[in-house]
Every structure is written in structure tokens, then in C-alpha cells.
Amino acid sequence: MAKNPAKDKKILRKGGWSAEEDEKLIAYISRYGIWNWNEIPKHAGLSRTGKSCRLRWLNYLRPGIKRGNITREEEEIIVKLHSILGNRWAAIAAKLPQRTDNEIKNYWKTRIQRRNRDFCSKIEPPAESEDKYYAAEVKPQKNNVSETDSSFPNSLSQLPETEESPDSTTYDHLPSF
DNA sequence: AAGACCATCAACCGCATTTAA
DNA sequence: CTTAAATGCGGTTGATGGTCT
Numbered sequence: 001m002a003k004n005p006a007k008d009k010k011i012l013r014k015g016g017w018s019a020e021e022d023e024k025l026i027a028y029i030s031r032y033g034i035w036n037w038n039e040i041p042k043h044a045g046l047s048r049t050g051k052s053c054r055l056r057w058l059n060y061l062r063p064g065i066k067r068g069n070i071t072r073e074e075e076e077i078i079v080k081l082h083s084i085l086g087n088r089w090a091a092i093a094a095k096l097p098q099r100t101d102n103e104i105k106n107y108w109k110t111r112i113q114r115r116n117r118d119f120c121s122k123i124e125p126p127a128e129s130e131d132k133y134y135a136a137e138v139k140p141q142k143n144n145v146s147e148t149d150s151s152f153p154n155s156l157s158q159l160p161e162t163e164e165s166p167d168s169t170t171y172d173h174l175p176s177f
Numbered sequence: 178a179a180g181a182c183c184a185t186c187a188a189c190c191g192c193a194t195t196t197a198a
Numbered sequence: 199c200t201t202a203a204a205t206g207c208g209g210t211t212g213a214t215g216g217t218c219t
Contacts, residue, residue: 016187016213038204054205055188068186090207105208106186114184 013047017056021046025053026061059100066098070107078104079112 013021028044034057037050046053060067070078074096081092089101089108096104 014189036204049189050204051190052188058206059187087208101207102187109209110185 011047012049012052014052017060021048022056022061025057029057029061055102059102064098065100067103070099070103074099075107075112078108082108082112 024044024046025040028040032043034040037054039050040046041048041050041053044053048056059065077096078092081095085091087105089105093099093101093104
């Protein structure tokens with residue numbers, strides 16, 4: 001033990017992020033970019049793991065991110081991609097550049113999966129009925145948005161062709177890294 | 178009105194993969 | 199080539215707010 005551990009090792013914070021922490025992380029990344037997640041919190045004055053900072057940035061602070069109010073069109077895309085890709089949330093998120101894998105995963109688990117399960121437990125579904133059920137479904141939520149929207153994409157061919165470039169357009173204000 | 182229950186979402190954890198030394 | 203560190207991913211948990219009884 002060459003070093004004084006109490007001095008060397010700050011207590012790392014866990015749990016929810018404060019506005020002040022958010023500001024620090026945004027300010028640091030805006031100025032210096034992302035170069036090493038493990039080092040960033042030290043230099044940014046944050047008592048967080050690099051992992052925690054990365055997650056916060058990717059899922060919440062990243063510019064151009066859109067949270068909440070997943071549209072029916074987006075939901076349609078998620079359902080279709082999930083049927084193709086399975087639980088590969090990052091791959092699904094790559095097709096919806098403004099959405100994070102975490103959000104899509106949460107959305108799937110809490111809304112879509114539950115709905116499918118409820119449906120299956122109530123009614124014996126005819127083999128191909130899930131799509132019909134899905135299409136006919138109207139979310140029983142208060143903040144229903146555009147329920148009458150009938151402009152679903154009919155196929156994956158209408159998805160944006162953004163295989164691997166989710167955010168390249170949103171970092172304009174940052175240094176290149 | 179109040180407590181129980183449920184749904185949602187942010188964040189953590191562990192493991193796998195990739196990269197650098 | 200090997201090993202360790204860094205990063206990425208998916209599953210899971212815990213806090214919170216809303217709804218139900």
C-alpha cells in the first residue's frame with residue numbers, strides 16, 4: 001500500500017444524476033470530447049465511474065436525443081425489427097437514431113411485451129392474429145397522441161438507411177474525436 | 178382519504194467483445 | 199501471442215408516481 005487509499009479513492013456516487021453533475025459532464029465533453037470514459041469523470045470533477053458517465057451521456061445528455069412519446073410509427077418499426085433481430089436493442093436503436101437502446105428496451109418490456117402477454121392470456125389467439133391485434137390496438141393512455149394516425153410504414157424498406165451512423169450529425173458543436 | 182398495488186424509466190451490474198500494450 | 203483495460207450490450211433492479219380498492 002504505497003498510497004493513502006482514503007485520499008486516492010473518493011467515494012463514488014451512485015443513483016440518480018443531479019443537474020450539477022449533468023452540467024459538468026456536458027461542459028467537459030463539449031470542450032474536450034470523449035477520449036477515455038474512465039478518465040473523463042476525474043477531469044470533469046465527477047465522483048462517478050466512467051461507465052456511469054457513459055451511460056448518462058448516451059441515454060440522456062447526448063445531443064439530438066429524443067425521449068418519451070414514442071410514436072406509433074416508431075413503435076411499428078420497433079416491433080418489426082424485434083421480430084427480425086430479437087433482443088438486439090442496440091441494433092434496433094441504430095435504426096432509430098434519436099432513440100437509445102435503453103429506451104427501446106424499456107418500451108418493449110413495459111408496453112409491447114406486456115400487451116402481447118395479456119393478449120395471449122385472455123384470448124387464444126389465432127395463429128396470425130398478433131399483427132391484427134397490434135394494428136387495432138389503441139393505447140389506453142391519457143396522453144394518447146395521434147390515435148387516428150393511419151400512416152404506418154408498410155415495410156422496413158421505409159426505414160431510414162442509417163445502418164451505423166446514429167449521431168454523426170448531432171456532434172457538430174463538439175470537437176472531432 | 179389512505180394504503181396497496183402497478184407501470185414506467187433511469188441507472189446499475191455482470192458478461193462479452195474489442196483494443197492497446 | 200497474451201493479457202489487461204476499456205467499451206458495449208442486455209438483463210435486472212429500485213425509485214417514483216399514478217391508479218385502484
